[in-house]
Amino acid sequence: MPQTLSAIALNCTLKSDAKTKSSTDAMVAVLAEHFADHDVTLTETIRIAAHDVKWGVSSDEGKGDAWPAIREKILAADILIFGTPIWMGQPSSVAKLVLERMDAFLSETDDESRMPSYSKVAVFAIVGNEDGAHAVTAQLAQALNDVGWTIPAVAACYWVGEAMHGTDFQDLEHRPRKVTETAKMVAGNAAHLARLLKQAPYPG
Amino acid sequence: MPQTLSAIALNCTLKSDAKTKSSTDAMVAVLAEHFADHDVTLTETIRIAAHDVKWGVSSDEGKGDAWPAIREKILAADILIFGTPIWMGQPSSVAKLVLERMDAFLSETDDESRMPSYSKVAVFAIVGNEDGAHAVTAQLAQALNDVGWTIPAVAACYWVGEAMHGTDFQDLEHRPRKVTETAKMVAGNAAHLARLLKQAPYPG
Amino acid sequence: MPQTLSAIALNCTLKSDAKTKSSTDAMVAVLAEHFADHDVTLTETIRIAAHDVKWGVSSDEGKGDAWPAIREKILAADILIFGTPIWMGQPSSVAKLVLERMDAFLSETDDESRMPSYSKVAVFAIVGNEDGAHAVTAQLAQALNDVGWTIPAVAACYWVGEAMHGTDFQDLEHRPRKVTETAKMVAGNAAHLARLLKQAPYPG
Amino acid sequence: MPQTLSAIALNCTLKSDAKTKSSTDAMVAVLAEHFADHDVTLTETIRIAAHDVKWGVSSDEGKGDAWPAIREKILAADILIFGTPIWMGQPSSVAKLVLERMDAFLSETDDESRMPSYSKVAVFAIVGNEDGAHAVTAQLAQALNDVGWTIPAVAACYWVGEAMHGTDFQDLEHRPRKVTETAKMVAGNAAHLARLLKQAPYPG
Numbered sequence: 001m002p003q004t005l006s007a008i009a010l011n012c013t014l015k016s017d018a019k020t021k022s023s024t025d026a027m028v029a030v031l032a033e034h035f036a037d038h039d040v041t042l043t044e045t046i047r048i049a050a051h052d053v054k055w056g057v058s059s060d061e062g063k064g065d066a067w068p069a070i071r072e073k074i075l076a077a078d079i080l081i082f083g084t085p086i087w088m089g090q091p092s093s094v095a096k097l098v099l100e101r102m103d104a105f106l107s108e109t110d111d112e113s114r115m116p117s118y119s120k121v122a123v124f125a126i127v128g129n130e131d132g133a134h135a136v137t138a139q140l141a142q143a144l145n146d147v148g149w150t151i152p153a154v155a156a157c158y159w160v161g162e163a164m165h166g167t168d169f170q171d172l173e174h175r176p177r178k179v180t181e182t183a184k185m186v187a188g189n190a191a192h193l194a195r196l197l198k199q200a201p202y203p204g
Numbered sequence: 205m206p207q208t209l210s211a212i213a214l215n216c217t218l219k220s221d222a223k224t225k226s227s228t229d230a231m232v233a234v235l236a237e238h239f240a241d242h243d244v245t246l247t248e249t250i251r252i253a254a255h256d257v258k259w260g261v262s263s264d265e266g267k268g269d270a271w272p273a274i275r276e277k278i279l280a281a282d283i284l285i286f287g288t289p290i291w292m293g294q295p296s297s298v299a300k301l302v303l304e305r306m307d308a309f310l311s312e313t314d315d316e317s318r319m320p321s322y323s324k325v326a327v328f329a330i331v332g333n334e335d336g337a338h339a340v341t342a343q344l345a346q347a348l349n350d351v352g353w354t355i356p357a358v359a360a361c362y363w364v365g366e367a368m369h370g371t372d373f374q375d376l377e378h379r380p381r382k383v384t385e386t387a388k389m390v391a392g393n394a395a396h397l398a399r400l401l402k403q404a405p406y407p408g
Numbered sequence: 409m410p411q412t413l414s415a416i417a418l419n420c421t422l423k424s425d426a427k428t429k430s431s432t433d434a435m436v437a438v439l440a441e442h443f444a445d446h447d448v449t450l451t452e453t454i455r456i457a458a459h460d461v462k463w464g465v466s467s468d469e470g471k472g473d474a475w476p477a478i479r480e481k482i483l484a485a486d487i488l489i490f491g492t493p494i495w496m497g498q499p500s501s502v503a504k505l506v507l508e509r510m511d512a513f514l515s516e517t518d519d520e521s522r523m524p525s526y527s528k529v530a531v532f533a534i535v536g537n538e539d540g541a542h543a544v545t546a547q548l549a550q551a552l553n554d555v556g557w558t559i560p561a562v563a564a565c566y567w568v569g570e571a572m573h574g575t576d577f578q579d580l581e582h583r584p585r586k587v588t589e590t591a592k593m594v595a596g597n598a599a600h601l602a603r604l605l606k607q608a609p610y611p612g
Numbered sequence: 613m614p615q616t617l618s619a620i621a622l623n624c625t626l627k628s629d630a631k632t633k634s635s636t637d638a639m640v641a642v643l644a645e646h647f648a649d650h651d652v653t654l655t656e657t658i659r660i661a662a663h664d665v666k667w668g669v670s671s672d673e674g675k676g677d678a679w680p681a682i683r684e685k686i687l688a689a690d691i692l693i694f695g696t697p698i699w700m701g702q703p704s705s706v707a708k709l710v711l712e713r714m715d716a717f718l719s720e721t722d723d724e725s726r727m728p729s730y731s732k733v734a735v736f737a738i739v740g741n742e743d744g745a746h747a748v749t750a751q752l753a754q755a756l757n758d759v760g761w762t763i764p765a766v767a768a769c770y771w772v773g774e775a776m777h778g779t780d781f782q783d784l785e786h787r788p789r790k791v792t793e794t795a796k797m798v799a800g801n802a803a804h805l806a807r808l809l810k811q812a813p814y815p816g
Contacts, residue, residue: 014463014508049463055422055502057495087465087508088551089338094463096501100422103496113797118765131364134293134754135339141757142750142768143496150805151753151763153730153814159367160335164382178368185725189814193762196808202765202801218667218712253667259626259706261699291669292715292755297708298667304626304699317593322561342550345559346542347700349549354601355559357526357610360550389521393610397558400604406561406597497746539772542701543747568743571771572790586776 002039005194007032008077009045009125012084012095016049023169024083027125030175031081031157034183038191040079046070048094055097059104067101075116078194079123080149082140086128086160091136099140105147112204115148119201121194122149123186126158127169133158152193157186206243209398211236212281213249213329216288216299220253227373228287231329234379235285235361238387242395244283250274252298259301263308271305279320282398283327284353286344290332290364295340303344309351316408319352323405325398326353327390330362331373337362356397361390410447413602415440416485417453417533420492420503424457431577432491435533438583439489439565442591446599448487454478456502463505467512475509483524486602487531488557490548494536494568499544507548513555520612523556527609529602530557531594534566535577541566560601565594614651617806619644620689621657621737624696624707628661635781636695639737642787643693643769646795650803652691658682660706667709671716679713687728690806691735692761694752698740698772703748711752717759724816727760731813733806734761735798738770739781745770764805769798 009032013022025045032042051066060068074080084095105115122144126133137156145151159179161167213236217226229249236246255270264272278284288299309319326348330337341360349355363383365371417440421430433453440450459474468476482488492503513523530552534541545564553559567587569575621644625634637657644654663678672680686692696707717727734756738745749768757763771791773779 014465016463055424055457057422087504088511088554089342090504090507090547090551093501093504093508096495096498096504099498100495100501115765131335131337131362132339133335133367134758135336135342137757138293138339138750138754139498141753141763142746143498145749145753145763145765145767146496146746148765150765151757153727153757153760153762155757156754158335162366163337163363163380164386176367182368188816189730192812192814193809196812197805200804200808202804204800218669220667259628259661261626291708291712292758294708294711294751294755297705297712300699300702300705300708303702304705307700319561338550338554341553342546343702345549345553346546346564347702349545349559349561349563350542350700352561354561355549355553357523357553357556357558359553392612396608396610397605400608401601404600404604406600408596497750539743539745539770540747541743541775543744543750546701546747566743567775570774571745571788572794584775590776 002195005040005078005191007035007040007042007079007081008074009042009081009083010098011045011047012092012098013047014049014092014094018047018050021170023127024085024125026170027127027157027159028081028083030179030183031125031187034187035191038187040191043077044073048098053097057100057103078198079121079190081123081125082144083125084136086126086132086136089132089135091139099143102147114202114204117148119197120149121152121190123152123190124156126156128160129166129168130161130163133160150193150197152189154185154189157183206399209244209282209395211239211244211246211283211285212278213246213285213287214302215249215251216296216302217251218253218296218298222251222254225374227331228289228329230374231331231361231363232285232287234383234387235329235391238391239395242391244395247281248277252302257301261304261307282402283325283394285327285329286348287329288340290330290336290340293336293339295343303347306351318406318408321352323401324353325356325394327356327394328360330360332364333370333372334365334367337364354397354401356393358389358393361387410603413448413486413599415443415448415450415487415489416482417450417489417491418506419453419455420500420506421455422457422500422502426455426458429578431535432493432533434578435535435565435567436489436491438587438591439533439595442595443599446595448599451485452481456506461505461509465508465511486606487529487598489531489533490552491533492544494534494540494544497540497543499547507551510555522610522612525556527605528557529560529598531560531598532564534564536568537574537576538569538571541568558601558605560597562593562597565591614807617652617690617803619647619652619654619691619693620686621654621693621695622710623657623659624704624710625659626661626704626706630659630662633782635739636697636737638782639739639769639771640693640695642791642795643737643799646799647803650799652803655689656685660710665709665713669712669715690810691733691802693735693737695737696748698738698744698748701744701747703751711755714759726814726816729760731809732761733764733802735764735802736768738768740772741778741780742773742775745772762805762809764801766797766801769795
């Protein structure tokens with residue numbers, strides 16, 4: 001029987017009220033279903049905008065900063081599901097805030113020069129009314145990889161509508177078949193790779 | 205009566221046979237219709253892949269290079285309609301080839317330090333099956349602006365389908381209303397700005 | 409004698425204490441010097457992180473939101489100097505926050521379908537320790553142009569150090585000659601274009 | 613003793629004469645040195661522009677197309693070193709051409725829905741006179757990951773000079789220490805991950 005792995009999800013919606021429904025949550029939920037088929041448990045979805053995460057590039061920006069506790073939860077999981085809406089064809093400002101806080105990993109290496117994110121994998125849950133998923137993937141993949149995350153084959157699960165349309169993913173009547181197929185690939189590949197790296201971490 | 209202006213279009217499709225239909229041509233045609241309302245005449249659409257444009261960053265890469273003649277036509281027009289399909293969420297390699305050849309403008313300044321593209325405006329005609337229009341806009345706007353082109357308000361006219369769909373713009377039964385509205389804005393703004401800059405070029 | 413124009417600068421540093429020195433301010437100051445030569449007055453540099461700008465995509469996110477007052481100042485000026493540091497090769501999260509708030513312009517059109525940003529020009533002041541200026545230019549140009557700003561020829565004034573270096577622009581002993589030359593072009597072109605558009609706005 | 617792995621490198625310089633020296637080759641050579649320490653042998657560096665690779669998105673564009681033979685070599689290796697110069701802050705048009713040809717992988721899946729690139733890792737060798745390495749990383753990581761490649765922790769080995777400078781990597785008197793450190797990480801992580809995936813491929 002394969003070892004159970006843990007995943008944590010970040011929802012980088014601009015909606016700070018955690019009770020407001022979010023299409024990003026809906027996409028994370030799709031991935032969580034498929035991760036469950038591979039013995040990966042989603043421990044929590046953290047809505048970043050509901051917490052007081054301070055601007056900065058260190059791991060602790062002082063009094064009242066919500067990041068240190070979130071950072072600890074992220075690093076306790078084997079898999080990161082980075083969820084963000086698309087605004088103006090780009091990742092949300094909240095997503096950028098999270099990436100900037102992870103910049104500190106660069107100087108938090110262990111004796112083998114390994115960042116705290118080493119041997120963990122990251123995948124993406126991306127939603128928008130129209131256009132931008134590949135651009136968001138590019139920015140997330142580059143920034144997360146720069147600070148030590150490994151990107152499994154086909155890491156992006158996304159949905160956007162036709163150009164200049166206004167439908168939200170959470171309001172679709174049926175889950176698009178292509179989204180289901182993609183979620184299956186993303187979860188299967190990520191689970192396999194995270195398991196390999198947990199058993200045999202990068203030596204540094 | 206306003207002065208008649210000229211526009212030239214580049215079609216950066218990967219299809220080198222100029223007789224093969226192209227969705228990029230279809231989008232250029234939409235813009236041309238609206239430009240006509242503002243006394244702007246589309247003189248020609250150049251299908252770059254049908255010509256032997258050499259790799260390089262100079263204005264003449266030697267024997268057989270089709271670029272010098274194309275470059276001359278581009279610089280004879282007041283407005284550039286840069287048309288490209290989206291591949292992998294990005295501009296086509298043919299589009300990149302054209303941008304690289306324009307890199308030479310940086311060292312082709314006149315006595316007032318003005319590149320040959322100064323006082324001309326560029327707009328974008330972008331089509332894809334799904335996703336990528338904003339990313340393409342970003343890359344075109346940055347690269348063209350770096351080498352001297354001016355970007356009028358709302359310069360991108362685009363269409364993409366829903367995520368992971370395969371419909372081509374040229375096969376749509378009806379022209380989407382949003383595309384018409386955008387084309388109207390793009391053409392109106394570009395014509396206005398090109399006319400201002402023709403009457404009063406950048407002094408350098 | 410040419411009409412005096414006004415410019416406003418946004419500093420999207422992550423440093424929320426307005427008394428902390430910022431390389432972005434230093435780059436804005438370079439541009440301001442050259443704008444002065446063209447009768448353009450910098451009225452104010454707003455350090456966004458020092459204000460409580462709320463997450464969102466509307467022009468007023470309610471109680472305590474600092475954006476409405478900032479928005480008014482931006483739209484009172486003829487020229488926008490958008491200043492941002494580079495983090496992880498990308499614009500700062502604060503820059504993204506500002507862009508998202510401008511998304512509201514799309515639905516704030518006048519009777520001629522013109523957004524409030526129409527007939528105003530935007531230029532960029534970008535600094536980083538290493539790499540990322542072109543990527544930041546691409547994202548700013550695309551997002552600002554989408555919401556109605558006009559981009560004059562050569563709109564980006566930037567400095568970054570050699571790959572993986574850590575020097576700050578504000579700590580350089582001498583201003584690089586290339587930065588001076590670029591600032592001269594950016595300011596001259598922006599002033600000329602802003603003046604043309606002020607005299608003859610887009611008809612919409 | 614660890615299993616010996618093979619790597620293949622693509623040099624996407626615009627210089628089609630394979631005898632012309634290239635900074636991209638110089639960066640590939642740095643990586644090759646460090647890969648050798650991990651029992652990874654660089655079998656060949658293919659200068660794409662020296663071959664007649666046709667425009668297109670299929671795996672065989674017909675008579676005279678050099679891609680099918682190159683494609684076979686790429687898929688015979690365990691690790692792909694994707695080398696490209698930076699032009700206008702972006703990957704070269706030759707790099708884009710290669711990515712487009714790999715688009716065909718999407719429909720070349722085996723009975724377990726796995727693309728031919730599955731269980732192989734890709735890393736990047738990027739050089740430029742100034743600026744653009746992170747933007748190139750973002751585009752390569754997104755496009756290669758979309759078509760099945762796995763991206764190991766810290767996959768980009770790059771060098772660029774100070775803003776607006778013109779020095780070539782191959783002309784540096786000394787190899788920058790930061791480049792050596794990065795090459796060590798890139799090679800070590802890629803070798804480890806490629807070995808894990810060779811022993812235990814994605815199940816699909």
